[in-house]
Amino acid sequence: RINGQRLWDSLMELAQIGATPKGGVKRLALTDLDKQGRDLVVSWAKQAGLAVTIDQIGNVFMRRAGKNPALPPIMSGSHIDTQPTGGKFDGNYGVLAALEVVRTLNDHNIETEAPIEVAFWTNEEGSRFVPVMMGSGVFCGAFSLETAYAAKDTEGKTVGDELERIGYKGTEVPGQHPIGAYFETHIEQGPVLEDADKVIGVVPGVLGLSWYDCIVTGMEAHAGPTPMALRKDALQISTKIMQEVVNIGNRYPPYGRGTVGMVQVFPNSRNVIPGEVKFSIDLRNVSSELLDTMHNEILAFVDKTSKDSGLSISVERVSYYPPCPFHPDCVNAVREATATLGYSTMDVVSGAGHDAIYTARLAPSGMIFVPCKDGISHNEIEDAKSEHLEAGCNVLLHAMLGRAGV
Amino acid sequence: RINGQRLWDSLMELAQIGATPKGGVKRLALTDLDKQGRDLVVSWAKQAGLAVTIDQIGNVFMRRAGKNPALPPIMSGSHIDTQPTGGKFDGNYGVLAALEVVRTLNDHNIETEAPIEVAFWTNEEGSRFVPVMMGSGVFCGAFSLETAYAAKDTEGKTVGDELERIGYKGTEVPGQHPIGAYFETHIEQGPVLEDADKVIGVVPGVLGLSWYDCIVTGMEAHAGPTPMALRKDALQISTKIMQEVVNIGNRYPPYGRGTVGMVQVFPNSRNVIPGEVKFSIDLRNVSSELLDTMHNEILAFVDKTSKDSGLSISVERVSYYPPCPFHPDCVNAVREATATLGYSTMDVVSGAGHDAIYTARLAPSGMIFVPCKDGISHNEIEDAKSEHLEAGCNVLLHAMLGRAGV
Ligand SMILES: NC(=O)NCCC(=O)O
Ligand SMILES: NC(=O)NCCC(=O)O
Numbered sequence: 001r002i003n004g005q006r007l008w009d010s011l012m013e014l015a016q017i018g019a020t021p022k023g024g025v026k027r028l029a030l031t032d033l034d035k036q037g038r039d040l041v042v043s044w045a046k047q048a049g050l051a052v053t054i055d056q057i058g059n060v061f062m063r064r065a066g067k068n069p070a071l072p073p074i075m076s077g078s079h080i081d082t083q084p085t086g087g088k089f090d091g092n093y094g095v096l097a098a099l100e101v102v103r104t105l106n107d108h109n110i111e112t113e114a115p116i117e118v119a120f121w122t123n124e125e126g127s128r129f130v131p132v133m134m135g136s137g138v139f140c141g142a143f144s145l146e147t148a149y150a151a152k153d154t155e156g157k158t159v160g161d162e163l164e165r166i167g168y169k170g171t172e173v174p175g176q177h178p179i180g181a182y183f184e185t186h187i188e189q190g191p192v193l194e195d196a197d198k199v200i201g202v203v204p205g206v207l208g209l210s211w212y213d214c215i216v217t218g219m220e221a222h223a224g225p226t227p228m229a230l231r232k233d234a235l236q237i238s239t240k241i242m243q244e245v246v247n248i249g250n251r252y253p254p255y256g257r258g259t260v261g262m263v264q265v266f267p268n269s270r271n272v273i274p275g276e277v278k279f280s281i282d283l284r285n286v287s288s289e290l291l292d293t294m295h296n297e298i299l300a301f302v303d304k305t306s307k308d309s310g311l312s313i314s315v316e317r318v319s320y321y322p323p324c325p326f327h328p329d330c331v332n333a334v335r336e337a338t339a340t341l342g343y344s345t346m347d348v349v350s351g352a353g354h355d356a357i358y359t360a361r362l363a364p365s366g367m368i369f370v371p372c373k374d375g376i377s378h379n380e381i382e383d384a385k386s387e388h389l390e391a392g393c394n395v396l397l398h399a400m401l402g403r404a405g406v
Numbered sequence: 407r408i409n410g411q412r413l414w415d416s417l418m419e420l421a422q423i424g425a426t427p428k429g430g431v432k433r434l435a436l437t438d439l440d441k442q443g444r445d446l447v448v449s450w451a452k453q454a455g456l457a458v459t460i461d462q463i464g465n466v467f468m469r470r471a472g473k474n475p476a477l478p479p480i481m482s483g484s485h486i487d488t489q490p491t492g493g494k495f496d497g498n499y500g501v502l503a504a505l506e507v508v509r510t511l512n513d514h515n516i517e518t519e520a521p522i523e524v525a526f527w528t529n530e531e532g533s534r535f536v537p538v539m540m541g542s543g544v545f546c547g548a549f550s551l552e553t554a555y556a557a558k559d560t561e562g563k564t565v566g567d568e569l570e571r572i573g574y575k576g577t578e579v580p581g582q583h584p585i586g587a588y589f590e591t592h593i594e595q596g597p598v599l600e601d602a603d604k605v606i607g608v609v610p611g612v613l614g615l616s617w618y619d620c621i622v623t624g625m626e627a628h629a630g631p632t633p634m635a636l637r638k639d640a641l642q643i644s645t646k647i648m649q650e651v652v653n654i655g656n657r658y659p660p661y662g663r664g665t666v667g668m669v670q671v672f673p674n675s676r677n678v679i680p681g682e683v684k685f686s687i688d689l690r691n692v693s694s695e696l697l698d699t700m701h702n703e704i705l706a707f708v709d710k711t712s713k714d715s716g717l718s719i720s721v722e723r724v725s726y727y728p729p730c731p732f733h734p735d736c737v738n739a740v741r742e743a744t745a746t747l748g749y750s751t752m753d754v755v756s757g758a759g760h761d762a763i764y765t766a767r768l769a770p771s772g773m774i775f776v777p778c779k780d781g782i783s784h785n786e787i788e789d790a791k792s793e794h795l796e797a798g799c800n801v802l803l804h805a806m807l808g809r810a811g812v
Binding site: 224269 | 645649686688
C-alpha cells in the first residue's frame with residue numbers, strides 16, 4: 001500500500017508553484033513556473049534514486065532500474081502544466097501518483113523485473129501553445145518535432161525557444177524511448193463516479209472527438225427599422241444549429257456528446273441584427289462509426305439549414321482524435337487490482353483526451369480514474385478527496401507490479 | 407425648390423471631418439472632430455445670417471428671423487455626431503437639409519411669419535456616452551442636466567468636462583427655447599422605401615422600444631466527460647429564449663420587432679459547457695398595448711423556461727421608450743407637401759429612435775424619411791442618392807413654409 005499522506009503532501013507542495021488566490025494553480029507550459037515545477041519533481045525523483053532522461057520536446061522520463069535491464073520499462077505519468085485557471089490535481093496527480101509508487105517500492109526494498117518509469121509530458125493542456133497533448137503527440141509521431149517547435153504563444157514566443165530557455169530541450173529523439181506498458185491515473189473530470197458513489201473508474205478507452213468552426217453569414221441591419229420578414233439574422237439561424245449539436249449528442253447515448261462552447265457575434269451590438277456568428281462544435285463518441293454518423297448528421301443539417309434560410313454557412317473540421325480503446329491487458333490489470341484491493345468500482349469511458357491516447361499508439365496503455373468534486377476540472381475550485389487519490393495510487397501500484405513482475 | 411447640388415456638396419464637405427478609409431465617418435460626440443464639425447456648421451449658419459444660441463447641454467439653435475418675432479420658431483434639425491463606424495448621412499442630412507432650407511429662403515428673399523431655426527442636438531448616437539439622444543432628452547426633461555453631465559466615456563471623461571473643453575457648454579437653460587413645430591429629415595435606416603421603390607416616407611410615428619439584459623446561469627463543465635443528461639448548459643437554454651424573442655416579433659406584425667444583438671458566453675472555450683450566457687433583448691412595436699403584450703410574453707416564457715430547465719434566469723429591463731405618434735398637423739404637413747411636389751410616397755413608421763421623439767413631448771413634431779441603400783446605416787458603407795436627399799429637402803421646405811407662414 002502506498003503512503004496517502006506523502007502523496008497528498010507532495011501534491012500540495014507542487015501546487016504552491018503558481019498557486020492562485022482562489023486555491024487553484026496557474027502553471028502554463030514552458031513558463032518559469034513550469035520550470036520550477038519540473039525542477040521540483042526532478043529533484044524528488046533524484047532523491048528517490050531515479051535516473052532522469054529528457055527528450056527533444058521536453059518530455060521527462062525518470063527510471064527506477066529493474067532486475068532485467070533488457071525489458072522495456074513499465075511507465076506511468078501524466079503532465080504538470082495547468083490551465084490558466086487550473087486546479088491542483090489535473091495531470092499533477094498522475095505524475096505524483098507514479099512517483100509515490102516508486103517511493104513505496106523503495107520503502108519496501110521491492111525489486112521489479114522490468115524497470116519502472118515515472119514520466120511527465122510537455123504541454124498537455126494546450127492553453128499556451130496548441131495543439132493539446134503536444135509532448136506525447138510528438139513522442140508517438142502524431143505530428144513532427146518541427147511543427148511543435150514552431151508553435152507560438154500569443155506573444156509570439158515559440159515552443160523551441162521556450163524549451164531552450166527553461167533548460168528542458170533534451171537530446172533524446174522523441175519516440176526512441178521504449179515503453180513496456182503505460183498507466184495513467186487521473187481525476188475523472190466528470191461527474192459519473194461521484195454520481196454513482198464509486199471510488200475507482202476502470203477506463204476501457206477514450207471517446208473520439210471532432211472539433212469544428214461554424215460561421216453563419218447573414219446581413220447586419222438596424223434592429224428597429226428592419227421588418228422581421230426582410231431580415232437575415234445570423235444568430236437566429238445559428239441557434240438552430242446549436243440546438244441540433246445537442247440533439248445529435250442526445251441521439252447517440254450513452255457516449256454521444258454535443259457541445260457548443262464558444263460563440264462570437266458580430267457586430268455584437270444591442271440594436272443591430274447580427275450579420276455574422278462564429279461558433280465551435282465539439283462532437284464525441286466511443287466508436288468511429290458513431291462519430292462518423294454524428295459528423296455526417298451535423299454536415300447534412302448545416303446544408304439543409306443553409307438552403308432553407310438562404311444564408312451562407314461554413315463548417316470546417318479543425319481537429320480530430322479517433323476513439324481510443326485501451327489495451328485489454330492494461331484494462332484488466334486495473335480491473336483486477338481494484339478487485340484485489342476491494343474498492344467500489346465501475347467502468348468510466350474517458351470523455352476527455354489524455355496523454356495515454358498517444359502512448360496507446362506505441363504500447364499497451366490504460367487509465368485509472370478517481371472522483372473529483374462535482375465533476376469540475378479546468379477550474380481553480382477543482383477538488384479531490386485524499387482517500388480517493390490514495391485508492392487510485394494503490395490500484396496503480398498493483399497494476400504496475402503485475403505488469404513489471406516482482 | 408432647394409439646391410440639391412449645394413446640399414450634396416455641404417454633406418460631402420462635412421463628411422471630410424472624421425472621414426474613414428472605407429468611406430464612412432467617425433465623429434464621436436464631444437471629441438475634437440465633433441468640435442470641428444460643429445464649428446463648420448456654425449460658420450455656415452453665420453454666413454447665412456443666422457443668430458446662434460447654445461444651451462447648457464450643447465444643443466445649438468441657429469435662427470433666421472421671422473416677420474413676427476413673438477411667434478415661436480419653426481425648427482428643423484438632427485445631429486452631427488456619428489457611430490464609431492458611421493456614415494455620411496445619418497443625422498448630418500437632417501441638419502444640412504434644414505440649413506439648405508434657410509439658404510433657399512435667402513436665395514429667394516422669402517420672409518416667413520414665424521422665425522425658422524436650424525438645430526443640432528448633442529450626442530444622439532449614444533456611442534461614446536449613454537444614454538442615446540442625450541441633448542434632446544435633457545431638453546425635454548426626460549432626464550436631468552446633472553445626469554447627462556456625469557455620463558462617462560470608457561476613459562472616464564465626462565460629458566460636462568468634454569462640453570467645456572470643446573467650447574460648447576452654452577448658457578441657455580435646456581428646454582427654455584421655444585419651439586412652434588419641429589421637423590426632422592432622416593435616412594430611413596431600413597429597407598422599406600427602397601423595397602417599395604418610393605422616394606418619400608411620411609412618418610406617422612416611432613415604434614416604442616424595450617431593452618432587456620437576460621442572464622442564464624447553468625453549470626460550467628468539461629464537454630467530454632460530462633454526459634448529456636447531467637448537463638446544465640446555459641447556452642442551450644439561452645437559444646430557446648433567443649428564438650422566442652424572434653417569435654414574439656413575428657407574432658405582432660407589421661410593426662413587431664424582436665432582436666437579440668449582443669451575446670457573451672462564459673467561459674467561451676471550445677471544450678467547456680457554457681456556465682453563463684448574457685444576452686440583450688430588443689422588443690419594439692407601434693402601440694403601448696402591443697409592446698406591453700410582448701413584454702409580458704417574454705417574461706412568461708423566461709419564467710416557464712427557468713422552471714422547465716431548473717436553471718436560474720434573470721431578465722431586467724434596462725431601457726424603455728414609449729411609442730411616439732407624431733402630431734397630425736406635422737404628419738399632414740409632410741403628406742401634403744409630398745403630394746404637392748408629386749413624389750412617390752408611402753407611410754413608414756420609424757423603427758429607430760430619433761431626437762424628434764423628445765421634441766414631440768414639447769411641440770408638434772414630424773419626420774420625413776428618404777431611402778438609404780440596402781437599408782444600411784450605422785455602417786461606413788451607408789449610402790443615399792442625391793436626388794432622394796434633394797426630394798426630402800424640398801418636402802421639408804414646403805412643410806416648414808406651410809407651418810411658418812409666408
Ligand atoms: N483532459 C483534457 O482536458 N483534454 C483536453 C482535450 C479534450 O477536450 O478532451
Ligand atoms: N436612430 C437610431 O439609431 N437610434 C438609436 C436607438 C434605436 O435603436 O432606435
